[in-house]
Amino acid sequence: MRRFALLLWTAAVALLALIAATSPARAQTEIALTIEKNRFAPEEIKVKAGAPFVLVITNKDKTPEELDMQQPRIEKVIPAGKTVRLRMPALKAGKYPFVGEYHSDTAKATIVAE
Amino acid sequence: MGATFVVTLREAFEASLILGIVYTYLDKIHARDQYRYVTAGGVLGLLASVGLGVVVGFLSGPLLDLGPDLIAAAVIFFAVGLLTWHAWWMQQHARAIRGQVQHRIDEARRTQRLWIVALIAFVGVFREGAETVLFLWGLMAQATSSSGWVNVVGGVAGVGTAAALGWTIFRGGVRLSLPRFFAITTVLIMLLAAGLFSGGVGRLQGLGFLPLTDPLWDTSWLLSDRSVAGSFLGGLVGYRAQPSGFEVGAYLLYLVAAGFLLFGHLFAAPLTNGEPAAPREPVAREQSTRPS
Numbered sequence: 001m002r003r004f005a006l007l008l009w010t011a012a013v014a015l016l017a018l019i020a021a022t023s024p025a026r027a028q029t030e031i032a033l034t035i036e037k038n039r040f041a042p043e044e045i046k047v048k049a050g051a052p053f054v055l056v057i058t059n060k061d062k063t064p065e066e067l068d069m070q071q072p073r074i075e076k077v078i079p080a081g082k083t084v085r086l087r088m089p090a091l092k093a094g095k096y097p098f099v100g101e102y103h104s105d106t107a108k109a110t111i112v113a114e
Numbered sequence: 115m116g117a118t119f120v121v122t123l124r125e126a127f128e129a130s131l132i133l134g135i136v137y138t139y140l141d142k143i144h145a146r147d148q149y150r151y152v153t154a155g156g157v158l159g160l161l162a163s164v165g166l167g168v169v170v171g172f173l174s175g176p177l178l179d180l181g182p183d184l185i186a187a188a189v190i191f192f193a194v195g196l197l198t199w200h201a202w203w204m205q206q207h208a209r210a211i212r213g214q215v216q217h218r219i220d221e222a223r224r225t226q227r228l229w230i231v232a233l234i235a236f237v238g239v240f241r242e243g244a245e246t247v248l249f250l251w252g253l254m255a256q257a258t259s260s261s262g263w264v265n266v267v268g269g270v271a272g273v274g275t276a277a278a279l280g281w282t283i284f285r286g287g288v289r290l291s292l293p294r295f296f297a298i299t300t301v302l303i304m305l306l307a308a309g310l311f312s313g314g315v316g317r318l319q320g321l322g323f324l325p326l327t328d329p330l331w332d333t334s335w336l337l338s339d340r341s342v343a344g345s346f347l348g349g350l351v352g353y354r355a356q357p358s359g360f361e362v363g364a365y366l367l368y369l370v371a372a373g374f375l376l377f378g379h380l381f382a383a384p385l386t387n388g389e390p391a392a393p394r395e396p397v398a399r400e401q402s403t404r405p406s
Contacts, residue, residue, distance in 0.1 A: 008195040015191065052322065063252030064171075066245060070339060071329050071356045073316035077182060077248060079171045080255075085179045089322040102249050104340065105117055 028087070029053040035078060036060040038103035049093040049113040055086040065107065069098035118253060118265045122272030124345035125246040129159075130280030131306065131349060132197075132238030135299055136231050138287035139204070142295050151228045155235030162236070163243025167251065170244070182244075183321055190314035193237045194307045198372055200234060201303040205376045208296035246273065302350075304372050309352015312365035319360055327359035 029048070033055050034041045047053050059065055059078040067076045067086070078084045091113040100107025136152050170182055250273075253266045287295055318324045334355035337344045347353035352365060 008192070011191055011195065012188070015188065063255050064248045065252075066248070069320070070334075070354075071358060072320040072326050073313070073358070073361075074320040075186070075245075075317075077170060077245065079173075079178075079248075080252070082171070082174065082178065087179070087322060089320070089326050091326070092328070101121065102252055104121075 030056050030085075033057045033109075034060060035065050035100065035107065038063075038065075038100065038106045040100065040107055040109035043109040045109065045111045047088075047091065047111060047113050050090050052090045053088050055088055056083060057086055058083045064102065066101040067098055068101040068104075069096060071096070074098070075101075116268065118249075118268035119272040119275075120340065120342055120345065121249060122246055122269045123276050123342065124272075124340075124349070125242040125249070126273045126276035127279065127346065127349040128242060128306070129156075129239045130276040131283065133235055134280035134282075134284040134287070135303065136200075136234055136238075138284045138295070139200075139299065140231065141284075141288055142292055145228075148228050148231075151232040152235045155232035156239050159236040159239025159243055162240050163247050166240075166244040167247040170248070183317070186241075187314060187317050187321065189237060189241050190310055190317065193234075193241060194311045194314065194368070196230065196234050196237060197303050197307040197310075198375070200230065201300045201307075201372070201376055203230075204296045204300055205379075208293055208300070300376055304369065304376065305351040306349075307372065308365050308368040309348070309350075311368040312352050312354075312357070312361045315364040316354075316358060316361045319358060324360060329356040330359050330362050332356045 029051065031045055031047065031053055033045065035057065038061060045055075057067065057076075057078050059080060059082055062080050064077055064079045067074065067078065069075075072089060072091075074086070074088075076084060076086050088111075091111065093113050096111040096113065098109060098111070133152065133156055137149065140146060140148050140152065166182070166185070170178065173181060250266070250269050253262070253269050257263045257266050287299070290298065315324065319326055332355060337347070337353070337355060339345070339348060339353075339355045344353060344355065354361065357365075
């Protein structure tokens with residue numbers, strides 16, 4: 001049991017260290033994304049491949065939304081009426097579709113990295 | 115209605131699976147009177163989910179940008195640790211349980227710390243709880259028309275179905291013999307935890323804490339993550355239609371490490387008819403010192 005406790009703590013500390021080491025405040029391209037009437041706008045977002053960027057997501061609806069991307073795996077809740085800055089990793093050239101999980105029939109968009 | 119049903123079914127299935135396992139576990143070690151530990155853990159997990167759901171609405175700035183993600187990632191790895199711990203503990207006792215079942219069960223009840231079971235229930239519910247709460251909350255806020263209410267019904271029915279599935283597993287588990295139950299549960303927990311671990315690594319990649327790797331394959335045409343079957347497999351064994359290289363690696367790494375930890379003894383020592391823990395038993399000692 002003690003071995004496991006030690007293992008858990010080590011893992012927790014390692015995780016924190018990793019976060020501290022990889023979170024420098026860098027100036028990055030910011031791209032605005034709006035959620036309104038359970039849809040994303042724009043529905044196609046062009047970004048530069050190989051460069052990290054920040055999605056500044058504003059939810060204008062009265063209900064929360066969850067941005068859900070399969071790969072890379074991203075799940076981000078945007079509460080009603082809030083703006084969230086979502087730091088995106090550098091993407092290889094390609095298409096990255098995502099949905100608003102809470103309204104996945106209407107809230108669909110794609111990031112195109114070129 | 116169908117869409118909201120699938121969302122809550124998916125979110126609540128894992129929690130219900132974990133609750134089913136720990137309730138059945140207590141039943142198997144004849145500790146039904148300790149159900150309250152699991153219930154309390156589950157209820158606290160639900161309260162914490164509602165609390166987080168409310169708090170998220172009041173956060174802003176960096177706390178909102180990164181806070182919930184860090185909590186989510188931490189909870190995943192914490193859950194993996196707890197589940198592995200529990201499986202390891204069960205294996206230790208499964209090895210000892212042969213023969214004097216009742217005696218061993220009493221011993222199990224004494225030595226297993228029940229707060230760990232409570233913690234597992236808490237984490238199981240809390241992990242996806244806040245998301246489910248926010249989702250249902252949003253549905254209700256939008257339920258001004260009859261179609262809106264149909265969505266609410268779908269969402270609630272999803273949670274209910276997930277709970278019913280957990281209950282079914284629970285009923286099925288009760289009938290098994292104790293060693294068989296321990297063995298099956300250990301494997302089930304291993305697969306569940308491997309899926310969680312791999313998902314956690316995927317989250318770290320998405321957060322930029324680990325480098326991105328390409329998806330190894332894409333089976334969304336065959337079984338999408340968002341389908342009912344895909345959701346079940348996702349909760350049960352960590353199925354993903356497009357897993358990244360790191361996610362697959364993490365899954366295998368966990369299985370090998372946990373397999374070694376939990377089942378290593380099967381290969382390390384040749385199986386004898388005696389039980390490994392026998393020398394420590396007073397009865398066994400008497401027998402061994404008796405002149406033959």
